[in-house]
Amino acid sequence: MMESSVHSLVPTTPLEEGEQVIESFHPDKQAYLWAHVWLAVVAMGLGMAILWIMGNPHVWTGGVGGLAAVALRAWYVASDELNVRWDMTNRRVLGPQTRAAPLSEIAKLRKLGSAVQIITTGGDKHLLKFQSDPAQTKARIEAQMGRATG
Numbered sequence: 001m002m003e004s005s006v007h008s009l010v011p012t013t014p015l016e017e018g019e020q021v022i023e024s025f026h027p028d029k030q031a032y033l034w035a036h037v038w039l040a041v042v043a044m045g046l047g048m049a050i051l052w053i054m055g056n057p058h059v060w061t062g063g064v065g066g067l068a069a070v071a072l073r074a075w076y077v078a079s080d081e082l083n084v085r086w087d088m089t090n091r092r093v094l095g096p097q098t099r100a101a102p103l104s105e106i107a108k109l110r111k112l113g114s115a116v117q118i119i120t121t122g123g124d125k126h127l128l129k130f131q132s133d134p135a136q137t138k139a140r141i142e143a144q145m146g147r148a149t150g
Helices: 029-053 060-081 134-147
Strands: 021-025 086-089 092-094 100-102 106-112 115-120 125-128
Touching: 021 134, 029 060, 086 134, 100 115, 106 134, 115 134
Parallel strands: none
Antiparallel strands: 021 086, 086 092, 092 100, 106 115, 115 125
16 A cells, blocks of 8 residues: 555655756664653753742652653654655755755755754755764755756
8 A cells, every 4th residue: 555645754756857866864763862862851850840849849750751751752753753764866855745945945054953954045944853964964965055957
């Protein structure tokens, strides 16, 4: 059974004539885990701080709750987040479903933690999450922007 393009974790945009995929970007499991470790640390601290401010004598339960919430989220969405693929062609960066950013219309690229954000001249924003080396991902896209063809 073919997966619907509405729920696809890979690009479904057809390539144009003369367009070819140069490179694919996949999420890194280690980057995914580290992002969730940091999220858990923040959630645990916030949970404990809120309980402390409220005068709750069981402040430690905020830490347990924060850790449990982030761990559950990490486990629940891992199957989707770790199977996303972005393709860079000689003309565009193609993301899950029909997301597309023409290289000639990329106004800004920035590294956000383990992610690379693409902002187009039209204001569209795309996020390549959990990259093992986001600086290298950014550099590869910038290099291809300089070589982009029609």
